[in-house]
Amino acid sequence: MGTFKIEGGHRLKGSITPQGAKNEALQVLCAVLLTAEKVTIDNIPDIRDVNKLILLLSNLGVKIQKNAPGSYTFQADDINLKYLESEAFKQEGSSLRGSIMIVGPLLARFGKGYIPKPGGDKIGRRRLDTHFEGFMRLGADFRYNREEYFYGVEAKKLKGTYMLLDEASVTGTANIIMAAVLAEGVTTIYNAACEPYIQQLSNMLISMGAKIEGVGSNLLKIEGVDELGGCTHRVLPDMIEIGSWVGLAAMTRSELTIKNVSWENLGQIPDVFRKMGITLEKKGDDIYIPAHEDGYEIQSYIDGSVLTIADAPWPGFTPDLLSIALVVSTQARGSVLIHQKMFESRLFFVDKLIDMGAKIILCDPHRANVIGHDFKSTLKATTMTSPDIRAGISLLIAALSAKGTSTIHNIEQIDRGYERIDERLRAIGAKIVRV
Ligand SMILES: CC(=O)N[C@H]1[C@@H](OP(=O)(O)OP(=O)(O)OC[C@H]2O[C@@H](n3ccc(=O)[nH]c3=O)[C@H](O)[C@@H]2O)O[C@H](CO)[C@@H](O)[C@@H]1O
Ligand SMILES: C=C(OP(=O)(O)O)C(=O)O
16 A cells, blocks of 8 residues: 655745546557557556556456657457456456446457446446446346356347436446447437537547537437448546646645646536636636635625535536645635535545644535634644545645655555646746655
């Protein structure tokens, strides 16, 4: 178990460039399985989850060439389907959430897709029904081994159909799109997720020869084609990392520029932070955050009632930034209700923040009321363990703003989604070491 030691209370200064988006990378990496031709992907983040998926693709027989840092060419022209029945696959396939998205492409191209229960954050129930109900609607036979938590779908040829998803699942939508692009006939997916990750995947598939209409909406129409070809694709900057750096700047009252953020793909993220009183300036494609010398004040609603920050499927506010919004509000002026609607175990980390002196009432597993200190009292350093990726980065932000030296264990959770985070934070003045 890795550990960070953080000496808090220092202002940071400078600029930071976001890595490529983890959740997009996991989708587009799985899409390389849809063609025998070469696919080149740029701006792939060097993070644990992505590297695990690249290893899994390699074990499946995908030829992989590293062109430069973050740039790879993949060729899935000789896939070893026997690997799917191996013990090694049961281990490797279950170690991250994104591995679930190999199922759609394998099913569509080779007639079968298997997966052990995928990993990822333990932040509540994470069912896969949407994925498998979608595959079944396309005509696949489904089986599930309860003893081994092993899922399988098989079909000679998928057939397009209309489907209304039971929920706008992000990885579920990606999986069904990747199956439908090679199905016979037209598939209509209503209540599809439409995050920039899905838009990027769809545009990549279109450049490979897929026929997809409605990109960016929750109604997708996909006309199946016989085969797909190669392409070149670039992953967008990671909007969750961008939001994390906004939170970091505000909590440490640092002047920070976040470079090349792709403003048009940030949705509500800038406005949610603005509602928390944080100044964000658009400078070209950068975000400039001045040092908040006088702190930041949470806005009320027009009628004067308390602000709620809640998650919702895109174009709502992403659930992956709620933990960061929560930690940032511990030093705001005013109070806010943080409502995590999607996951039921994602707010329990607030215990650690309460230990550090934050004023938080956990109303129930989904809702926390935060009363900010307005920097009149600093958080106290402590020792903690990172329970999940976004709680981990939130605790790290808290530690950087706190007085004294904090220790964070289980930093593998943070490394799942943040590239060389200690090095990049040191470059803007943070006192953080990996021990
Ligand atoms: C690898 C990857 O891409 N992971 C992301 C993906 O996970 P993932 O695709 O696993 O998450 P889903 O979108 O399937 O669902 C997330 C949670 O939200 C609930 N839910 C979902 C849709 C909905 O309309 N209503 C609803 O309540 C689900 O029941 C589940 O508990 O999307 C999540 C939701 O943005 C993000 O937190 C994860 O970072
Ligand atoms: C929940 C997340 O990731 P995963 O779905 O990979 O667990 C996340 O990125 O915040």
